[in-house]
Amino acid sequence: MDINFLDSTYIPLLISAREALKEENYYVAEKKIILAIHTCFDRPEAYNLLGIFYEKQDHGHLARKFYRISYYYDQTYLPATRNLERIIEKNKDEIYFGI
Secondary structure (H helix, E strand, C coil), rough: CCCCHHHHHHHHHHHHHHHHHHCCHHHHHHHHHHHHHHHCCCCCCHHHHHHHHHHCCCHHHHHHHHHHHHHHHHHCCHHHHHHHHHHCCHHHHHHHCCC
């Protein structure tokens, strides 16, 4: 994947999605995350954000699923690992956005 493409397209989508999640604007967040996945389906960041999207709406089973998918694409991506551990342990620690 071209780094310029990531910088110009993928990362801005992730940043926009992260901000929408923080503002609890779930409609915009979901649209940006899906666009990011369509842009780079094999990167972990968007799946982690999708896990956060579901977790914030109390859909823990879907949150776990997407944290695991994020981990699948990159086992060194710590935000997904930490979020998965946190949600399994029912820990109320900080959510790791990773962006």
